[in-house]
Amino acid sequence: MESKGDISFTSVMAVTQTCQQNIPQQYVLPPQRPKSTFVDQTFTILPVIDLSMIDHPAHRSQLIDQVHAACNQLGFFQVINHGIPTSLMKDALDSAEQFFDLPSDEKMSFASTDVHNPVRYGTSMNHGTDKVFYWRDFIKHYANPISEWIHLWPSNPPTYKEKMGSYAKAVNVLQKKLTEVVFESLGLNAKYLDDDIKEGSQVMAVNCYPFCPEPDLALGMPPHTDYGTLTILNQSHQGLEIMDRDKNWHSVPYIKGALIVQLGDQLEVISNGRYKSIPHRAILNVQTKRFSIASLHSMQLDKKVGPAPELVDEQHPAAYKEGSFTEFLDYISIKSLTEGKYIDMLKIP
Ligand code: OGA
Ligand code: NI
Numbered sequence: 001m002e003s004k005g006d007i008s009f010t011s012v013m014a015v016t017q018t019c020q021q022n023i024p025q026q027y028v029l030p031p032q033r034p035k036s037t038f039v040d041q042t043f044t045i046l047p048v049i050d051l052s053m054i055d056h057p058a059h060r061s062q063l064i065d066q067v068h069a070a071c072n073q074l075g076f077f078q079v080i081n082h083g084i085p086t087s088l089m090k091d092a093l094d095s096a097e098q099f100f101d102l103p104s105d106e107k108m109s110f111a112s113t114d115v116h117n118p119v120r121y122g123t124s125m126n127h128g129t130d131k132v133f134y135w136r137d138f139i140k141h142y143a144n145p146i147s148e149w150i151h152l153w154p155s156n157p158p159t160y161k162e163k164m165g166s167y168a169k170a171v172n173v174l175q176k177k178l179t180e181v182v183f184e185s186l187g188l189n190a191k192y193l194d195d196d197i198k199e200g201s202q203v204m205a206v207n208c209y210p211f212c213p214e215p216d217l218a219l220g221m222p223p224h225t226d227y228g229t230l231t232i233l234n235q236s237h238q239g240l241e242i243m244d245r246d247k248n249w250h251s252v253p254y255i256k257g258a259l260i261v262q263l264g265d266q267l268e269v270i271s272n273g274r275y276k277s278i279p280h281r282a283i284l285n286v287q288t289k290r291f292s293i294a295s296l297h298s299m300q301l302d303k304k305v306g307p308a309p310e311l312v313d314e315q316h317p318a319a320y321k322e323g324s325f326t327e328f329l330d331y332i333s334i335k336s337l338t339e340g341k342y343i344d345m346l347k348i349p
Contacts, residue, residue, distance in 0.1 A: 007111055009127045011137045013100055016210045026133045027218045046242075046252060047074070052081035054177055060184075068185035075263035075278035076242050078255055079178075084170045086257040091159075092167035093236045096291045098157035100137060100208040106156060110139060115333045116326075118142040119152045125222065126332065135284050136220045137208045143168040143295070144202035164204065164293075171232050171259075171295045172202055178261060179230055179297070186271050188308055193270075196299045201228070201325055205294040209239060212284035220282030220290075226264040227328045227342065228298030233260040235292040243279040251283075265328075265343040266298050269320040272307035277343070301325045320346045 015024060047070040053059035070077035099107070110121035113128040119141045124133040142149040146165055154160045179197055180190040209220040223243065233240065238254040242262075252260060268277045282292070299305050306322035323346045331342040 007113060008108075009111070009123050011104065011107070011123050012135050012210050013137055013208065014104060016212075019213065021213055023135070023212065023214045023218055027135055028214075029132055029218060033217070033219075046250060047077040048255065048258065049077050049079050050081050051079050051083070054181070060181075064181060064185045067181050071182060071185060071263060071275045074242065074244060075268075075276050076252075076261070076280075078252070078258045078260050080255065080258050082174055082259055084167070084174060084259065088163075088167050088170055089234050089257070089259075091163040092293055093234060093291050095157060095160045095163045096206045096208065096293060097236075097289070099139060099154055099160060099206070100291075102156060107139075110154065115329045118149060129333075129335070134221055135209060135212050135218045136282065137210075138205055140203055140205045142202065143204050144172055144200065164206075167234070167293070168202065168204055168295065171234075172297075174259075175202070175230055175232055175295065175297045178232075182230070182263075182267065182275075186274060186308070186311065188310055192308065193299065196303055197229075197297075199300055200303075201296075201298050201301055203228075203296040205296060207282070207292045207294065209282060209284060209290040209292075211287055211289055213286060215284035215286055218284060220284050221280075223279050223281045225277035225279055225341070225343070226262060226294070226296055227266060227325065228264040228296050229267045229270070230297050231260075231262040231264055232295045232297070233262065233292055234295075235260070235290065237285075237288055237290045239282055239285065239290045240292070241281050241283055243281075245276075249281075264296070264298065265341075266305055266323075266325075268343065269305055269323065269346060270308050270311075272311040272316055273319045274311065298325050317348075319348055321348060322346075 049066050053063060107121050110119055112120045121139045123137045124130045141153050146169055150161055150165055176197055183192045184190045212218060240252040241249045242252060243249055262278045262280060263275055265277045268275055302324055304322040304324050307318050307320055312318045328342045
């Protein structure tokens with residue numbers, strides 16, 4: 001077979017059909033692989049914030065305090081009573097499962113190694129640059145404004161566009177409200193960069209982590225931070241871990257109906273370092289296929305984003321240069337995630 005070199009790849013879904021006991025060598029992380037420093041679950045209290053009062057001015061200051069504490073300590077929290085029906089969340093995850101169950105040829109029609117592509121099916125992080133492969137297949141697609149992108153999304157399963165589309169729209173509404181609360185919790189005006197957020201980029205990263213016969217040797221995703229402002233994650237099972245400021249990993253408990261909110265690099269920059277983006281990774285398990293949908297939000301692709309002027313003064317000089325999503329994509333198209341982080345290039349020493 002004449003392969004197109006960098007385009008063709010073997011999905012993890014295909015690998016699991018032939019591998020019974022041992023995973024192929026390219027998925028095995030180096031022996032110094034980080035061990036889960038499992039902090040006893042009973043002592044790990046990760047913040048869960050009830051959003052039922054988000055639209056009630058009288059309760060807003062209490063919500064802002066909770067968001068401030070979570071962002072200040074970790075850059076992570078889960079939300080409940082966020083207004084997105086559990087059925088919508090589940091339908092989107094079911095659509096993801098059905099997509100990854102399609103025959104390889106059909107999925108491959110979306111394959112691309114160009115990280116600038118608005119729709120892209122792939123495996124690992126970037127199989128063109130990864131030294132070790134991660135146990136994950138994905139399809140990513142742009143979603144805002146939805147009318148501009150949805151025709152490029154998969155037509156199979158037949159309900160994919162409708163179900164993933166309804167979820168994408170709902171999560172974008174939630175994202176806008178949450179970003180306003182996060183800005184307020186920094187002492188900024190809730191409407192700071194309002195138009196840029198409305199017109200901002202939304203990338204849906206739809207992830208599939210097949211069951212793995214040797215889950216301790218591999219990872220679904222390496223430790224990383226997300227680029228944008230906020231990421232909202234919808235998951236079918238437990239499997240996400242976050243790293244606290246003391247570098248301990250915590251397994252994020254699965255809470256039915258909850259959504260996970262993570263601060264990204266762009267928010268760290270806007271906050272001038274008051275808040276930090278949260279390092280996270282995906283672990284694997286032997287029994288279940290896990291699906292997740294990360295809705296990655298940021299300002300428009302070419303929008304240069306720097307620290308908010310209100311957060312820069314003599315005591316807090318600007319700690320970051322301006323950067324954009326496009327520049328981030330240029331950076332990761334040549335560097336593998338483990339070779340360095342784009343946000344470190346923006347830090348002013
Ligand atoms: C991501 C991500 C984690 C997960 O898509 O950026 O970190 O649990 N996903 O799937
Ligand atoms: Ni991530």
